[in-house]
Amino acid sequence: MRRVITGNQAVAYGVILSRVDVISAYPITPQTTIVEELSELIGSGRLNTRFLKVESEHSAMAALIGASTGGVRCFTATSSQGLAYMHEMLHWASGARLPIVLVNVNRALAPPWNIWSDQSDSLSQRDTGWIQLYCENNQEVLDTILQAYRIAEAVRLPVMVVLDAYVLSHTSEPVEIPTMEEADSFLPPYRPEHPLHTGQPEAFSMIATPEHFMEFRYKMQKAMEQVPAIAKTVDEEFRSRFGRGYGSIERYGEGEAEVLLITSGTVTSTSRIVIQRLMERGVSVAGIKVKRFRPFPSEEIYEEIRGAKKVAVIDRNLSAGVGGIFAQELRASLYSKEERPQVFGFVSGLGGRDITPELIEEAIRCTIEHHRPEEEILWLGLKR
Amino acid sequence: MIEIRFHGRGGQGAQVASKVLAVAFFHEGYYVQSFPAFGVERRGAPVMAFLRADQRPVQLRVNIYEPDHVVVLDPTLIGAVDVTSGLKPNGWILINSHQAPDAFDHLGNFQVATVHATSIAIRNGLGSRTNPIVNTAILGAFSKATGLVGIDSVALAIREELQGKKDENAKAAREAYHEVKYEIRSTKSETDTNFQNKDDLGE
Known part of the structure; x- marks a missing residue:
């Protein structure tokens, strides 16, 4: 039904x-x-x-x-x-x-x-x-x-x-x-x-x-x-x-992307649209949806991001004093690895603010344009 | 993708209208997404609800800022709320009003339709005389004016989604379907936008 x-x-x-x-x-x-x-x-x-x-x-x-x-x-x-x-x-x-x-x-x-x-x-x-x-x-x-x-x-x-x-x-x-x-x-x-x-x-x-x-x-x-x-x-x-399955993570978008976007929850849905549009314009980008947070799927994520140069994480949460929690977990899981892409930790959409396609694209563009993140926390859609 | 915004007052049933119309589109093979303006609803206060319908699964998970069409359940909202905010040129604005569509020409370059959903609701015993429930009548008018969704699908959705007075609500929708007043101002004809696709349901 x-x-x-x-x-x-x-x-x-x-x-x-x-x-x-x-x-x-x-x-x-x-x-x-x-x-x-x-x-x-x-x-x-x-x-x-x-x-x-x-x-x-x-x-x-x-x-x-x-x-x-x-x-x-x-x-x-x-x-x-x-x-x-x-x-x-x-x-x-x-x-x-x-x-x-x-x-x-x-x-x-x-x-x-x-x-x-x-x-x-x-x-x-x-x-x-x-x-x-x-x-x-x-x-x-x-x-x-x-x-x-x-x-x-x-x-x-x-x-x-x-x-x-x-x-x-x-x-x-x-x-x-x-x-x-x-x-x-x-x-x-x-x-x-x-x-x-x-x-x-x-x-x-x-x-x-x-x-x-x-x-x-x-x-x-x-x-x-x-x-x-x-x-x-x-x-x-x-x-x-x-006929439906989800995995602990799901990768979508380009196979050999230089930049990867990591999201969880509904931000992933909107990200799928943004990544599709960017790929059509020739941007080398892919997305990873993280379904399971505990235990953190460190190995599964590493297998997907080891070839990438940079990873953007959008966190709809804040651990004050550190930043986004998914980004924090990812950084910790990468420390002992051989290949460690730069992790750009974006914090966005706190308290229900819309994470729009424009903001997601801004996060991806920022990650592409910078060699490394300029700040530990990259605030996305913040009124300054 | 079709994006629709409903304006009403808390208690008038804007959210239910959005849900019922979503189910009507769903019966015609669309993927749908219906949601209220996320917030704390108070009786009588201006509220909004949203609807997306598409032939592919709806992945966009943000509010609707530039709707294709707008439905206004309470004419006293016009002036109090910017009901045409972001409304696309030539989009439909359907208003519960006894006035003719040209009374709302000042709203801008939109296709206006009016229906006196309040009197239809009262006539069918929906809600009370002071607080009529107009949400089902307005959907019948939407079906006729926009041609986007069939009246039979609307009536079926009403029967499925409402708990009580199913017959009266379905009848109100059909009466509004016949009573709605509108003029086509763009080159777009009614039949051009009236398509149905029942093959898209399977995944």
Whole structure:
């Protein structure tokens, strides 16, 4: 079935098709219509899922930690301040190795108050041990949720699926919606390795002294290191069933380009138009879409950029004192490599400002025209 | 690509109008993108919604700054808001008004169409007398004036997208289709722009 739906509705379809057992959420701003859609479906009896309305995002995640420990499939959605408030529990979910899936609608963190698109909320949670997957369109949002449960349950780590506020969350576009049978054949029921069961007693959430703690973190890191291979398998299987796949990164544009543009989220869509136009004018340029931010696809990106002279990164986020976070991750991943292209780190579109084709072209032109970046942070579309 | 901007007041249903028209275009084989002006909507305050329709997937993810056509759900917005901002020459401006199209000649070199969507809405019991819901009537008028999308597709989209009063809303659209007033001022004829392509759906 093909329908014209918003990003938030695409999330709701993804959750329905994943046969989620428990949803817990805090239903006011900065929450989006995702939870509204789902609670309506549950209220009208069309979705057989337990909905827990809690008093805060912190409690939303805490409730899911309990439910997931109990051995059921769990979901929540939040945004900006709500995600920040969840921070402590995010660490707990990953440390307890619970395969919870969370959708975060990228919104700026206040102050000043702003409910528009900005990746600083999800990226400020980058060290919480969650896998992070960024989406470019509403189809990818729905598909990524199905894939997220497969990945999460295979490595026993939580996954954050991320979409741009408004530009996807409130924008309607055609989406192919798989049938329940198709989804079931891709995503089998969750079978927890350590179910909470009185017949099979185990200890959960106990203290780990210095004698044991480090090994817990080592195992968590090893699980993260399994993600690239497992995500690749899951994506390939998804592609064979549904005809759509995404990879951890996607390269488009000219094969042997001298300049590469790296983007994530919806900026990629507009960049595709710009790069196509520039190529038609004879400019040697290509683009890379980064879908997976955690674990960072260092090797995949390196294979694509090793021949290039210069790389432009457009970040819709800011780590004050450093700059764009994708650029920062890329620079760190290149340090030990033989071939290190110059990285031009652009910061643009903060708080939902449009990243127009003109601005994207300006970033590419600036990268072509300069031997190396003149500043660590190149502000794009800033009113000075 | 066709780019359309809707002007209305919070609560009038500009966003729903954009979505319903998107679904109508979708039924005619277009790829579509419909979105509200991203913001905090307040009842009665000027609001906008946008629609892109193309025969290829829509990749442009920015606001519409230079629309091909504009739809105005509330005539009191004219003067209060620059409804023709960026509107392309010879683009359609469709206004909910009892006045004839030439009353709006001062807006510039555009094709003007008017329809009294308010009275059509009230006649069909849509909304209240003081707060009529005009968004479905105006789409019927859009179909006739621009010839870009068929009235049957509009009626089908209304039935699919609206929760209640499906018959009344579809009827309002058809009445507006017959009542809309417009004059073609450019060389562009109605039939030239009226094309349908149902083969583009598959990916």
